[in-house]
Amino acid sequence: MTIPSVTLPCGGYKYSSVHGFIACNDVTTFIVCNPSTGQVTTFPCKATGTCLGYDPVGDQFKALTHVTSIFDHMHNPSCFMVHEVITLGGGGGGLVSxxxxxxxxxxxxxxGLCINGFINERILSFITTPKEVLVWKVHTSLIEYKGKLAVVVPTNCLRTGSSFDRFDLWILEDVTKHEWSRQSFQLPLSLPFAFRRSQRMISQGTNKAGEIIFSPTSLPGRAQPFYVFYFNPDTKSTRRVRIHxxxxxxEFWSRHGLTGMCCVSFSPQHDDSIAFL
Structure with missing residues (x-):
């Protein structure tokens, strides 16, 4: 589908599929769309970090966004950050509250990552993260793994800066006790990794078979084959799948008027929905 009058910044602001809806930002506008019905709902937001969630109790879609900027707190980190919880839709479009x-x-x-379509409206504390994860910061990937929050951390590309063939999978086992487990995996082949996000292969989640998906963050050169890799943690095997x-x-490039570098995002386990906001 094409979203009219929207130009998305290259490199991100795309979030996982939530009950058939996908959300993205163009800096000042939050966009929620349903690829199955073609519905697009937009509303202003004050930060690029807005993310979409679903309240299963009230059967409502909700968005969480910053009101104050992180830069407002750089000189006074003791101040609290203010967020808005925005309740969406109800069939007629627009905001509810x-x-x-x-x-x-x-x-x-x-x-941000929404697991099981749920977003918490009370931000009371943070989960302590292992220091090995913090070293990588923006180079790590938050994913859902078997219903739990997990982090994929490439382990040998900090030295080479070009590719990786090993990664650690940190899994949050107990959210209350902040307990994590770590599994280390050796890939049967090297995947490209560069500190420039446009030249990187990252994980954006898992499929229903439990395979960890590694996908490029940008399209290959013009009219070149496009591949995605699936790693099975149980069998330690990798399969390469070409997306035709x-x-x-x-014809693809000409039809969409694409030129230069084009960023790619995946929404693993997306389900079709005929619902309207």
Whole structure:
């Protein structure tokens, strides 16, 4: 689908599929779309870190966004950060309500993740992260792994800066006790990794078979084959899958008027929905 009058910044602001809806930012506008119905809902936001969630109790879609900027707190980190919880839709489009919540100061380093379609409106504390994860910061990938929050950390590309063939999978086992487990995996082949995000292969989640998906963050050169890699943690095997019809023909580039570098985002386990906001 094409979203009219929207130009998305290259390199991010795309979030996971939530009950058939996908959200993204163009800096000042939050966009929620349903690829199955073509519905697009937009509303202004004050930060690029807005993310979409779903309240299963009230059967409502909600967005969490910053009201105050992280830069407002750089000189006074003891101040609280203010957020808005925005309740969406109800079938007629538009917003239903806005409410405010506060949290201690923090600086987001990764794209937000909604697990099981649920977003918490009370930000009371933070989960302590292993120091090995913090070293990588923006170079790590938050994913859902078997229903739990996990972090994929490449382990040998900090030295080479060009590729990796090993990674650690940190899994949050107990959210209350802040307990994490770590599994280390050796890939049967090297995947490209560069500190420039446009030249990187990252994990953006898992499929229903439990395979960890590694995908490029940008399309290959014009009319070149487009590949995605699936790693099975149980069998330690990797399969390479070519996605036909995406970027691999000159007709694709011409039809969409694409030139230069084009960023790519995946929404693993997306389900079709005929719902309307």
């Amino acid at each position: 806005r409410s405010r919540v506060t949290s201690p100061y923090y600086r987001p380093m990764t794209v 019809g995406v970027a691999d023909t000159e």
